[in-house]
Amino acid sequence: MQVIIQSALLQGLVYSFMVLGVFITFRVLDFPDLTVDGSLPLGAAVTAAMIAGGHSPLLATLTGVVAGLCAGFVTGFLHLLLKGGESDATNYGPKLLAGILTMTALYTVNLRIMGRSNVPLLGVQVIFDKIGALFSISMFGWNLIIALAVLALAVKYLLDWLLHTEFGLCLQATGDNESMIRAMGTNTNVTRIVGLGLANALVALSGSLVAQQQGFADVGMGIGTIVAGLAGVIMGEVLFGVRSVSWVLFSVIGGSIVYRLLIAVSLRLGIAPTDLKLLTAVLVVVALSVPTVRKKVIHS
């Protein structure tokens, strides 16, 4: 049991940055961004290639994050191009297509960066070893989990602050009522592009940390990221509530951990790893329908 909980906490925390990124696009910007299936392995690819090439893990991680930022910007620009003069905020076609295009292009980019489909990180120092060396502790088990929890909390508070700055309020309003915030003098094309960049930077951070934690980057590791991200966001919201922006940022981190716990338990129960994607899709459907069903039951 302890193994399952440890593994769920580790996976949940390492992927929590991705879930926070999906939260920003899906909930804050009202932009279902499929870029994440490409920007997660992008962060991993850049970091793995750089560490394998002898660069410092810190620099490799940061470069991975910047690569994710750029991927988000690309999606933002593509969306601007695809939507044309259309300013209907509920038109999701161009949003979905922009993400799909970037995600598809990133598959090639990721392969090019790595030079092959898989880059192992065995016998090299990764960022966790560096952090461990700072505090003279070994970065395994609970130590690693605590380090990741501290990082997740730091990112949570940073986002919390950012979303409540003047710019952050404009970012929130871009997803909540775009024509209103344009009437308040904000260029929503800019806020949306910046928001997409920020979200994909977080997703790439997740990818970079996953690669360093599991010891390899693989070109296929991003498949299903959007669904896993949604699972984290929705389960977090349903289980822990949405009373305020500050609170919901905690909720989605919690959702990420619960999701990985369910995965770990399923594996333990003998479900084949290849069946997990179907299970995840079902989980998202169930979590999504909880509020609707609850309403139906109350009204009947």
Add this chain to the structure above:
Amino acid sequence: MKVAPHDAPEALELTGIRKVFFPGTANEVVALDGIDLQVPAGQFVSIIGSNGSGKSTLLNAVAGTFPVTSGRIVLGDRDVTRQPDYVRSRSIGRVFQDPRAGTAPDMTIEENLALALLRTKRSGLGMGVTNRRRAVMREQLARLGMGLEGRLKAGVAKLSGGQRQAMSLLMATIAEPSLLLLDEHTAALDPKVAATIMELTAEIVTERHLTTLMVTHNMELALRFGDRLIMMHAGRIVLDLSHDQKQALQVPDLIEKFHEVAGEAFAVDRLLLDT
């Protein structure tokens, strides 16, 4: 630090404004057909007209929702004809018919008002809601007489239609605009709430001498409020009455005038003009 910048109201000058939708297609519509209009700084203009007369299109053209086909829009001493909507918005306040259009539902009252206070400036990385801004918000919300000043942290989605429209009006005027555009902003409210919002509008506009264009379906409103009355028909201004001229008129006189200029369309339009 000045929390609410005090822009002076400015004059608006429209010259030969034309707007053609779907040009060169079977669906071509000439929505605005050569509008010339000079509004001096501080004037409150009511605009009436039937559906499809172009009155809302005129407001949208001034706000920059779409580019005009031809003509010039000058606000104060700036030619804004080619400025995108979000740039013009820094000097223009707007209230729409739908009470939901003017506020962000998932954000709090104080966050919405902070955005409104930021309208005239570039948003940075300072906190959006500050105690200094809260003080301004409480003072302004208290004027609405709806008790909202004690509910700064409440979500806007929880407010009634009337409360949301009062918020929209406050948000459009809190960072004083050079020009205020009201697009049938009381039409979707029940009569009692509509009257409250209209009184509030008149109070704010008069007190601050805001240059204002108010589109309405309601002839009585147009006669009671404003320094000038404009009637539109088929994309043109067909009647332009000064304050003194309109003082002498009653709703039936206005319908008569409308009959004269609109001719055969009257029978249909009569149903659309509330009296």
